[in-house]
Amino acid sequence: MVATTALTPYFTAAGVLLGALALLLRRWAVGTVTLLLAMVLVAAVAPRAFPDPRPVAVGREVVVMSSNLLVGRADAEALVAAVRRYRVDVLAVQELTPAMVRDLDRAGLAAVLPHRHFLAEPGGSGSGIASRYPLAPRELTPPGTLRQAAALVDLPGDDVEVLSVHPLPPVVPDGPETWQREMAGLPERDLNGPVRVLAGDFNATLDHVALRRLLNHGYVDAADQVGAGLAPTWPAGALWPPPVALDHVLVDNRCPVETFDVVDVPGSDHRAVVTRFVLPAR
Known part of the structure; x- marks a missing residue:
């Protein structure tokens, strides 16, 4: 479990792709649930790719x-x-x-x-x-x-x-x-x-x-x-x-x-x- 936690960014990307694929195949329930779960991970992972506000200090x-x-x-x-x-x-x-x-x-x-x-x-x-x-x-x-x-x-x-x-x-x-x-x-x-x-x-x-x-x-x-x-x-x-x-x-x-x-x-x-x-x- 500890080792697989490190792969969370990969699971996030895979979830988005699988959810989108399921929707394209009209597997509405599977696609919707998968995408919702993936979006939760995206909310945690995606901000790491963007700079945070920089505090002012001298x-x-x-x-x-x-x-x-x-x-x-x-x-x-x-x-x-x-x-x-x-x-x-x-x-x-x-x-x-x-x-x-x-x-x-x-x-x-x-x-x-x-x-x-x-x-x-x-x-x-x-x-x-x-x-x-x-x-x-x-x-x-x-x-x-x-x-x-x-x-x-x-x-x-x-x-x-x-x-x-x-x-x-x-x-x-x-x-x-x-x-x-x-x-x-x-x-x-x-x-x-x-x-x-x-x-x-x-x-x-x-x-x-x-x-x-x-x-x-x-x-x-x-x-x-x-x-x-x-x-x-x-x-x-x-x-x-x-x-x-x-x-x-x-x-x-x-x-x-x-x-x-x-x-x-x-x-x-x-x-x-x-x-x-x-x-x-x-």
Whole structure:
């Protein structure tokens, strides 16, 4: 059930087509019911393709990027090139391995983002944050199956907390319970603290209740804000399984989102995501 929820946009399109076909074949009852159900889904899904009203705010622009490195197989030079191209301030990575750290160093990441909090591990459990500005490690989640690095980034004039999100996928032999628990452990917005950003591979789409919970508690999805909420991030460069948006950047809803892009990173099965938003002056 959790996996099929990710396919809601496809079910929506299929429902509209099947309902229209049924009406063309004069199957009035079937066509009408199917179209009515499809329209309910359309009302939920279609707005993601259109930008939301942008709140007015004055402050510093921040660029945050997230990339799942596929157990260290991603092309480090391509990733660092993207960091330079988008002038990234903070990079969150998942599935960071010790070998990948060495590859990133050889590719020159430290010259662009000299400050880091890396929790590199063999396999797919590593995580990390690299920053243009000084940072201090934070603990924002309970212990989980995969590491989720967090840091307080000391931006000029203000601070921002960034969490590299990576809960265990729900499609595992033991079922989705661990994913549900780890999604529930992601921190809500803190109105009394620094602005908080959750960036990473959520293994969830905007149709999952666990992700909607965060959006109902003070975050916005950067892609959804600019009309890119249907842009798929996994699997990169493949048509099966059907591509879906599993990677997100959630920002405090007081932060106007300026841009959102998906970036192909050779060697990874995920496309990176990068967003530019305004950190309101406080």
